[in-house]
Amino acid sequence: MKKTGILFEVLIILFGNFLYAAGVVFFIMPSKLITGGTTGIAICINQYFGLPVSYFVFGFNVIMFILGLFLMGKKFALTTLVSTFCYPFALELLQKVAGGYVVTEDIFLCVLFGGICIGTSIALVIRAGASTGGMDIPPLILYKYFRIPVSVSLYIADCGILALQAVFSDREKSLYGIVLVLAYTVIIDKLLMLGTNKMQVKVVSSRIADIKDVIISEIDRGVTLLHGQTGYLEEEMDVLLSVVSNRELSKVERLVHGIDKDAFVIINRVSEVKGRGFSEGKRYLKRGKIKRG
Numbered sequence: 031m032k033k034t035g036i037l038f039e040v041l042i043i044l045f046g047n048f049l050y051a052a053g054v055v056f057f058i059m060p061s062k063l064i065t066g067g068t069t070g071i072a073i074c075i076n077q078y079f080g081l082p083v084s085y086f087v088f089g090f091n092v093i094m095f096i097l098g099l100f101l102m103g104k105k106f107a108l109t110t111l112v113s114t115f116c117y118p119f120a121l122e123l124l125q126k127v128a129g130g131y132v133v134t135e136d137i138f139l140c141v142l143f144g145g146i147c148i149g150t151s152i153a154l155v156i157r158a159g160a161s162t163g164g165m166d167i168p169p170l171i172l173y174k175y176f177r178i179p180v181s182v183s184l185y186i187a188d189c190g191i192l193a194l195q196a197v198f199s200d201r202e203k204s205l206y207g208i209v210l211v212l213a214y215t216v217i218i219d220k221l222l223m224l225g226t227n228k229m230q231v232k233v234v235s236s237r238i239a240d241i242k243d244v245i246i247s248e249i250d251r252g253v254t255l256l257h258g259q260t261g262y263l264e265e266e267m268d269v270l271l272s273v274v275s276n277r278e279l280s281k282v283e284r285l286v287h288g289i290d291k292d293a294f295v296i297i298n299r300v301s302e303v304k305g306r307g308f309s310e311g312k313r314y315l316k317r318g319k320i321k322r323g
Contacts, residue, residue, distance in 0.1 A: 039158045039160070040112060042154055042155070042157075042158040043112045043113060043116070043154075043155050043158050043160050044112065044116055045154065046113075046150075046151040046152070046154035046155040046158070046162075047112070047113055047116040047117040047120050047151065047155070047162070048116075048120045048124075049147050049150060049151040049154070050117060050120075050147065050148055050151035050152065050162070051117060051120035051121045051123075051124050052120075052124060052147055053143070053144045053145075053146070053147025053148045053151065054069055054083075054121065054144070054147075054148075055121065055124040055125055055128055056124075056128065056131075056133045056143075057133065057134075057139075057140040057141075057143050057144035057147065058073075058140070058144045058210075059073075059083070060132050060133070060140070061135075061137050061140035061141075061144075061203075061206075062199065062203060063137070063140060063141065063144065063203060063206055063207050063210055064192055064195035064196065064199050064203060064204060064206075064207030064210075065144075065148070065191075065192075065195075065207060065210055065211060066165075066187070066188030066191050066192060066211050067164060067165045067166075067188065067191070068087050068090050068091065068163075068164030068165045069083070069087065070188070070191035070192065070194075070195060071086070071090065071165070071191055071194075072084075072086040072087050072090070073195060074191070074194045074195055077195075077198050078198075082122075083121060083125075084118045084119075084121040084122035084125065085118075087117060087118040087121060087164070088115075088118035088119075090164060091113070091114040091115075091117065091118060091163045091164050092114060094110075094114075094163055094164055094165075094167040094168070095107060095110055095111070095114040095163060095167075097167060097168075097171070098110060098163075098167045098170075098171070101171050101174070101175075102167070102170065102171065102174065106161070106170075109160040109161055110160065110161040110162075110163040110166075110167070112160065113155060113160060113161060113162045113163040113164075114163045117162070117163070117164075137203075137206055138206075141206050141209055141210045141213065142213070144210055144213075144214075145209075145210050145213030145214040145217060146213075146214075146217060148210075148214040148217075149213065149214035149215070149216070149217025149218045149221065150217060150221060152214070152218050153217065153218045153221035153222050154221075156218075156222060157221075157222065165184075165187055165191075166184075168183065168187070169183030169184050169187065188211055192204070192207055192208065192211065195207065223301060223302075227276065227299055227300070227301060227302075228273050228274065228275060228276070228299075228300050228302075228303045229273070229274050229275070229276060229278075229279045229297055229298070229299060229300070230271070230272075230273050230297070230298040230299075230300050231270075231271070231272050231273070231274060231279070231282055231295065231296070231297055232256075232269055232270065232271050232295070232296040232297075232298075233269065233270040233272075233286055233293055233294070233295050233296075234258075234267070234269050234270075234293065234294040234295075234296075235270075235286070235289075235290045235292075235293035235294065236267070236290065237289050237290045237293075238255070238267065238268045238269075238270050240289050240290075241270055241285070241286055241289050241290065241293070242255065242270055244285050244289065245270075245272055245282065245285065248281070248285055249272075249274060249278055249281065249282055249285070250312075251272050251273070251274050251278070252272065253270055253271065253272045254270075254271040254272070255268040255269070255270060255271075256268065256269040256270075256271055257269075273300065273303055279297070283295065
């Protein structure tokens with residue numbers, strides 16, 4: 031990877047950690063909302079023992095970083111290194127800069143914008159190929175060694191952390207805290223899938239050869255021919271299968287119906303596509319030779 035690409039990813043990770051800290055400092059802590067993850071544990075420790083949130087987060091992140099280094103390997107540890115030190119630093123810095131400043135006293139707005147900040151920040155860090163560290167690491171270790179799904183471990187951990195905070199929070203704040211966790215979970219899922227959704231197109235037509243040629247030449251997408259048979263007339267025919275981007279879909283439809291206005295077109299949204307032309311570069315085959323593009 032080029033140095034500019036690495037620098038850009040590091041900047042994204044730094045921005046993500048500062049955005050996470052901003053959500054906690056300006057919305058979560060002033061409204062005394064409960065939340066999951068390392069921050070939720072830190073809020074519990076702060077409530078019972080008075081230890082500053084940033085201090086606990088730093089210590090916990092360092093311990094998790096060392097655990098990840100030994101159990102997950104050096105490559106994994108390097109991806110979490112920036113977050114391990116950046117997030118607690120950002121927390122401490124923003125707390126000092128804010129000086130008790132309250133953005134809003136409306137608890138619903140705190141839930142909404144806190145969830146947006148946390149969800150967006152985690153999604154940015156993950157899409158940059160890194161980890162936010164802290165409580166993200168134990169579920170990954172459990173998955174590696176015991177094959178326990180990461181999502182299951184995270185939800186169980188968050189439920190336990192929320193329960194600990196519910197002891198010293200009133201019922202309304204506890205309920206808002208649950209909404210907060212749900213909000214940033216949904217935002218993470220949506221942002222992680224942003225731009226990865228593709229459209230699967232199946233075409234049934236008597237002119238499938240012409241449609242195949244035009245998709246390859248005009249759209250520059252690969253196609254697969256599935257051998258089938260019509261149900262009523264029991265005629266043998268091919269069904270064309272292709273995967274295109276959202277922006278290419280309307281052009282594909284125009285080209286297909288421009289060739290055969292009676293073509294039967296089935297369109298499905300697929301959440302993720304991996305392989306040549308999508309997650310990897312395209313390859314063009316010509317006269318038995320491979321040309322990499």
